[in-house]
Amino acid sequence: MxxxxxxxxxxxxxxxxxxxxxxxxxxxxxxxxxxxxxxxxxxxxxxxxxxxxxxxxxxxxxxxxxxxxxxxxxxxxxxxxxxxxxxxxxxxxxxxxxxxxxxxxxxxxxxxxxxxxxxxxxxxxxxxxxxxxxxxxxxxxxxxxxxxxxxxxxxxxxxxxxxxxxxxxxxxxxxxxKIEYRLHEYLRAIELNTLLSMVPEDAxxxxxxxxxxxxxxxxxxxxxxxxxxxxxxxxxxxxxxxxFESGAQPASKNRISYSKEGAAFDQKLLRKIAYKGLVYRYGPDNKVAQERMEKELRIIELKNYCPYFLITFDIIRYAIGKCNFYHVGRGSGANSIVAYCLRITDVDPIALDLYFERFLHEKRTSPPDFDIDFAWDERETIQKYIFKKYPKWHVAFLGTMSTFKDRAIIREIGKVLGLPKSEIDSFSDPTKERENQQNATYNKLAAVHRHMQNMPNQRSIHAGGILISEEPITYYTALDMPPKGFVTVQWDMYEAEAIGYEKFDILSQRGIGHIREAVQIIKRNCNREIDIHDFKTFKNDPKLNAILREGQPIGCFYIESPAMRQLLKKLKCEDYLTLVAASSIIRPGVASSGMMKSFIERYHAPDKVVYLCEEMKTQLKETYGVMVYQEDVIKVCHYFAGLNLADADVLRKAMSGKYRSKLAFDELVNKFFVSARKKGHSEKLITEVWRQISSFAGYSFSKAHSASFAVESYQSLYLKTYYPKEFMVAVLNNYGGFYTRWVYVHELQKTGAKVHLPCVNHSDEVVTIRENDAYLGFVGIQGLEQKLIELIPKERQLNGAYQDLEQFIKRTQITLEQAILLIRLGALRFTGKDKKTLLWDVYNYLGHKQKRINSAELFSVTQKSFALPELENSALEDAYIEWELLGYPLNFNMFDFLKTKYRGEVMAADMHQYIGKTVRMVGNYVCEKTVHTVKNSKMWFGTFLDHNGDFFDTTHFPNSTPVYPFKGKGCYLILGKIVEDFGFPSVEVLKFAKLDIMMNPVAVD
The missing domain is CATH 3.20.20.140 (Metal-dependent hydrolases)
Structure with missing residues (x-):
């Protein structure tokens, strides 16, 4: 009814x-x-x-x-x-x-x-x-x-x-x-953006x-x-x-076959392509690779995964062959030799002892997928190819469902209750949590929020998951059309898995853009072709490994953050396998569990590592007895306890909290103990190994995933080492990485390049470099209109360099406001006139007249020029203008803004000489990170540059930082004790204050 x-x-x-x-x-x-x-x-x-x-x-x-x-x-x-x-x-x-x-x-x-x-x-x-x-x-x-x-x-x-x-x-x-009816009323008020009392009855x-x-x-x-x-x-x-599905696992809803000829032809086609790639990757007579290939193909065929591999291969083939795009295949898919030979990934699973079972095995119930990364501005091309290739209703993006988790909903509830903005702001301030709990109105808001919590709020689009179906997707969902312009299903990846869909993850990252553009610039400027996939050469290059060891890979994907730089230096990392491990143990869960510290200690004293037994030593020698990777958990379950690899992976996944049935999990645990006993291990040893597995499994990370990251890191390192100027320009043109833009401009200057302010006769939309001269692009100028960013270089390329201010105005039809902006930044310095003279002149052309029409002139009539008195210009004033319009001063060191000449008593390069001593340092703020302690109080980590341009790091404990807080950009005087952790020096801050700077001359009366 x-x-x-x-x-x-x-x-x-x-x-x-x-x-x-x-x-x-x-x-x-x-x-x-x-x-x-x-x-x-x-x-x-x-x-x-x-x-x-x-x-x-x-x-x-x-x-x-x-x-x-x-x-x-x-x-x-x-x-x-x-x-x-x-x-x-x-x-x-x-x-x-x-x-x-x-x-x-x-x-x-x-x-x-x-x-x-x-x-x-x-x-x-x-x-x-x-x-x-x-x-x-x-x-x-x-x-x-x-x-x-x-x-x-x-x-x-x-x-x-x-x-x-x-x-x-x-x-x-x-x-x-009745309670939910009241909640319904709140929901309607939020939806209609009106007061609770004003919601119409018919709504x-x-x-x-x-x-x-x-x-x-x-x-x-x-x-x-x-x-x-x-x-x-x-x-x-x-x-x-x-x-209704008759079995425990839903039938796959993905395409039954890639080819028109059907599943049998797909199997033959996949074998043909895979074995062709095997020769490319390993040569014609590698028996180990051939055996591994056969094993994987058998499971792929058994699980009807041939279409999934072939569709992914088709996407990669299009990206490489038709578009000349660079990609990274990462995630557990990098455990597959078939994926390696299809060029889906560049990670060699044999060299790294990666288990295919981590990706796919006979007992796997949840569908695995490949994560394919493209450059941030190329991914849409690949997405359009996929949507064009497959029929309407048979391809769609995955959706996501956001819920009312965010405490920002407190603000929404406050609005519908008609509370004043100041009161709502105070309720949303996390620092006033205790005070708010004594407030009856706040408690009312919080009670409503508790009822809403985890309720669906709005549908959105997944970061990159695409579904390609055999039967129309519309049997299972209606489709939305988000602003991105691709049809999207109305449920998320978890529902997709429950229904039986395997997604294709087409993702993006800026690191690939760095690599792609650097290779293009090198080819254009240096006339050199770089084989960026020559990873075997890169990983053995002593120059690259020296940069790793020093922990200075600024701009390089995944290894440039302060935490990663510290870890690389603590490990004295100088090889690929150590970098792969570092990429895993840097993750928050691993670090907080104590595994990171344990790994570093054992790494520096491998002879002192005590293994539980010879089998554990054999399997975990590479990681010094620490189960860094998910593959380590699989290895121990397989070789120590005797579980087959499929059961070992099921157990590994279950211990990460991803088990469908607790009963099935308990059966596997029992199987682990029974099987280990049959291998002759003592009860005490089995119990201890199980304890270690249980504690590590939830934190361990896919080795294949880390290996994918490490390959890309080495590619970035190669470009930064041998072509540092071109590489840093590429980083800037792809909107940087971990740090703000000025840090990468600083790095570009450190390469020896002469970095120039934007110039209408030299600059393009983005940063350009010719020989040793790098010109900042128009894109970075705050307030400059997009049409001018594109027009100025385009007009110059079509009709030659601009001759003077008047001609520039006529050819670009620039407005007075935009012209003033460029003049203030010095972008018209080619005229030979100083900024203030140009500012005077521009009013003669644009100040009191209507906008000029860009039509052909019968005779070129120039404006009369008048002699002006000499106008004063100041380097400090120019620096303030650069700071305003670029976000940083290019030709003026931040330290030069300071009123004081004091630059600290210790420089970053000399910190190791002052271990245990309290010193004063002056640092230019780069970034900060807030973390919560075990006691739920806050502490901070800071990163600074000293006067010489070298990085150093600070630690701010809860008892000091609230008294001496961070106050944003600028230089700070730091009093602290220099400490050392595994050879890495840092400053434990005792006192901390931002230094005063000189006033802008224009602002001085």
Whole structure:
């Protein structure tokens, strides 16, 4: 009888999550109902699954209690609304009906078309109109009118009594109780951006929209039994049982085959391509590689994963062959030799002893995927290729669902209550948490927030996950069209996995842009072709490893952050395998667990490492007995305990909290102990090994993932080492990395390049370098319009260099405001005139006249020039202008702004000579990081540059920093004790103060 149930996926309207809807229905003895969320089908598959699974879960209890076990019959559809006004409810008769509904809604979402007043003609869908709708036509065979119990009195002499067969029971469900009704009111106020007291009644649900026993609902219609009969007849005509999965694991919904010829041809094709790549990677006679290849292909074929590999290969082939794009294949997919030979990844799984089972094995239930990174500005090209290659309704982006987790919702609740902004701001301030807890109004807001917490808030788009399906995706979801311009499913990756989809992750990162552009600049400026994939040469280059050891790889992907630089120096890292380990132990969980410190200690004293037994030494010698990688956990479970590799990976994943069944997990744990005993290990040893596995498994990281990062780091290191100027220009043109822009400009200057301010006769949109001269681009100038950023260099390239200010104005049609901006920065210094003279001159052309029309002149008439008195210019004033318009001073050191000449008594390069001593240093602020201690107090880590341009790092403990806080950009006087940790010196701050700077001469009276 319940044909219009809303879940919390009816965003900012419904309050009951899908699982709870089914639980409540079972508790009330309801045996059939329809989930019909507003303008979406997000929860439909979850609802069908819950009806099935909750029925199975309760079966044993019901039988034991003498009850008849049952499953709720799931019916599904969509409630269509326009501008918060109910139009009609669509109920799917079957799977085809669900597709029709989803495609109808998708079409209107994609084309941004308003929904029509009348329902479309969809043969496998029943449509239900509200009783209040007026009809000027006959209802179609599949159209009905829903009537509420309280509307029955209005049936007297109503025109619909002439078509009794069209009336059905309409009892919408939106909330569970009075508390949730109040929550519903808050949600509506937030959605409508209005005060709680101003929400119109017709924008809210009725307070009786709750689940009630089916018999109670039927009794409300006793006088009109034909309405009950019509409703039951409609329900009986709905059948979605085809969606039920018979097995524990859902069948794959991805493409069954890559080729038109089918699965058998796919297997042959994958073998052919893989073995061709095997020769390229390993040569023709590598038996170890061939055996590994056969093993992987067998599992890939068994799991029907050939299409997934071939589709990924096709994407890579297009990127390399047609677009000349560079990519990085990372994640657990790098454990595969097939992926390596298909050039999906550049990580050699044999050289690194990587297990394919970490990616795919016979017992894996969740679908694995490849993470493919492209440059930040090239990814969209690849995405467009995928969407163009596969048919409409068969390709879509994954969605995401944001929830009301963020405490910023406190601000939204405050607004709908009409609180003043100052009060809302104080409630949102985390530093006033204790004070706020004594405030009754705050507690009211917090209580509402607790009820909202984890409820769906809004749909969005996944970072890079794409689905490519065999049957239309619209059997399972409607599609949205976000601003990004690619159709997107209405659920997230977890629901996709539950349904049976494997995603293709097409991601992006700026590090690839750095590498790509550096190679292009080197080819253009140095006439040299760089094989950036020649990793085997890079990893053995002593110059590259020397930079690693010194911990100074600024600009290099993944290894330039302060924490990573410190770790590299503490490890004295000078080889690829150590860098791979560093990429894993730098992760927050590993560091906080103590594993990082343990690894560094053992790394420097490998002879003192005590292994539990010879088997543990054999398997963990590379990481000195610490299970750094997920592959280490697999190795120990396999070689020490005797589990097969598939079970070892299942256990590894389960210990990370990703197990579907606790019973299955307990069985595997028992299997570990039984199998280890059979291998002759003592109970004490087995218990200790299990304790270590349990403590490490949750923190360990995929070795293949770290190896992928390390390969890219070495590629960046190679370019920075041998082509530092070109590399730093590429970093700047791809919007930097960990640090702010001025740090990379500083690094470019350290390479010996002469860095110039933007110039209209030399600069392009981005930074350019010719021989030793680097010109900043127009992109970095704050306030300069985009059209001028593009026009100035384009006009110069077409018609030659600008000759003087007047010609520049005529050719660019620049406005006075924009011209002043360029003059102040010195971008027209080619004229030979100083800035103030140019500022005077520009008013002669643009100050009191209308905008010039750029038309051809019969005769070139120049303006008369007048002699001006000598105008004063100041280097300090220029530096302030650069700071204002670029965000940093280019030709003026930050230390030169200081009123004091004091530069500290110790420089960064000499810190190792002052270990244990309290010193004064002066540092130019680079960045800071806030962390929480075990006691939940805050401490800070700072990074600075000294007067010589060298980095040094500081530690600010909770008892000192609140008294001496960071105050943003500028130079600081630091009093602190120099300490050393594994050879890395840093300053434990005792006192800390920002130094005063000289005033801008223009601001001085």
């Amino acid at each position: 319940f044909l219009n149930v809303h879940s919390s996926y009816s965003l900012k309207y419904g309050t009951i999550d899908v699982k709870e809807v089914v639980r409540q229905a079972r508790a009330l003895g309801i045996r059939q109902m329809a989930l019909t969320d507003i303008n979406n089908s997000t929860g439909v598959m979850e609802f069908i699954r819950e009806c099935y699974q909750q029925g199975i879960a309760r079966e044993a209890d019901d039988i034991q209690a003498g009850n008849i076990s049952y499953q709720i019959k799931p019916i599904a559809g969509i409630e269509f609304r326009r501008d918060n006004h109910l139009l009609y409810i669509g109920i799917a008769r079957n799977k085809e009906g669900m597709r029709e509904l989803n495609e109808f809604l998708s079409h209107h979402n994609i084309e941004a078309m308003p929904l029509p007043n009348d329902a479309p003609s969809l043969p496998d869908v029943f449509f239900i109109y509200p009783f209040t709708k007026t009809f000027n036509r006959e209802l179609k065979f599949n159209e009905f009118v829903g009537i509420k119990a309280k509307q029955l009195n209005h049936l007297y002499q109503h025109q619909l009594l002439g078509t009794k067969e069209k009336l059905v029971v309409w009892h919408p469900v939106t909330v569970s109780n 809210k649900c009725a307070n009786e929209e709750v689940l009630i026993p089916e018999e109670q609902l039927k009794s409300s219609f006793d006088r009109f039994p034909f309405i009950i009969e019509n409703t039951q007849k409609l329900i009986d005509n709905c059948d979605l049982s085809v969606y």
